Amino acid sequence: MKVHRITSKLFILAALAVLSSCYYDSEEDLYPELGCSTDDMSYVNDILPIIDQNCMVCHSASANFGGVTLEGYDALKIWVDNGRFLGSIRRDPGFSPMPQGQPQILQCNIEKIESWINDGAPNN
Ligand code: HEC
Structure with missing residues (x-):
């Protein structure tokens, strides 16, 4: 039982790590123009x-x-x-x-x- 709980905790941690890295990637895809300033070009x-x-x-x-x-x-x-x-x-x-x-x-x-x-x- 105890082993099972540790395993599921590890699984949740791993899942969170995967999810957060996906979120980071997709943020860049969604906002590719973040930081692109086009005013008053020289x-x-x-x-x-x-x-x-x-x-x-x-x-x-x-x-x-x-x-x-x-x-x-x-x-x-x-x-x-x-x-x-x-x-x-x-x-x-x-x-x-x-x-x-x-x-x-x-x-x-x-x-x-x-x-x-x-x-x-x-x-x-
Ligand atoms: C590796 C060499 C090379 C690079 C790098 C290059 N060109 Fe060219 N370019 C050419 C050649 C060769 C031609 C003539 C043949 C053709 O039109 O495909 C040409 C033609 C052109 C033309 C005429 C095209 C037309 O449709 O009349 C323009 C405008 C032009 N280049 C702009 C650029 C700009 C802007 C860049 C940079 C973002 C650039 N080129 C980078 C080789 C290059």
Whole structure:
């Protein structure tokens, strides 16, 4: 009888541990945007680091893959204005999915870029 009680206590502890770890996992799935701030985006501080990290290896002025240069505000602005910058990172139909051969960039980074473009893509 005593052994049985200890076993069931252990079982409850194990079940709690499993449940709490599941809860933690699902919280991240449910709120993936937790901590993603998209207000008042700055080209220099917010947008440029995303491009440097994900795109520059192929789209610097010297690499210029596909004839696409994203180095410098003026060069980037051409691709912002014709819609292909956003279309390619969002992987909308009709655009080449970017970054090429790699997973889509983080949803939070896409939202930052969308917010910056909605503000008029300022050179700030
Ligand atoms: C591994 C190299 C590579 C990386 C990294 C890469 N690209 Fe490209 N990109 C290319 C090549 C090659 C082309 C031309 C062929 C094509 O359109 O698929 C291209 C084309 C494009 C175009 C024109 C697409 C169109 O539909 O007209 C845009 C815009 C673009 N890239 C943006 C980006 C952005 C933004 C990133 C970073 C998030 C990025 N690329 C990362 C290689 C890359």
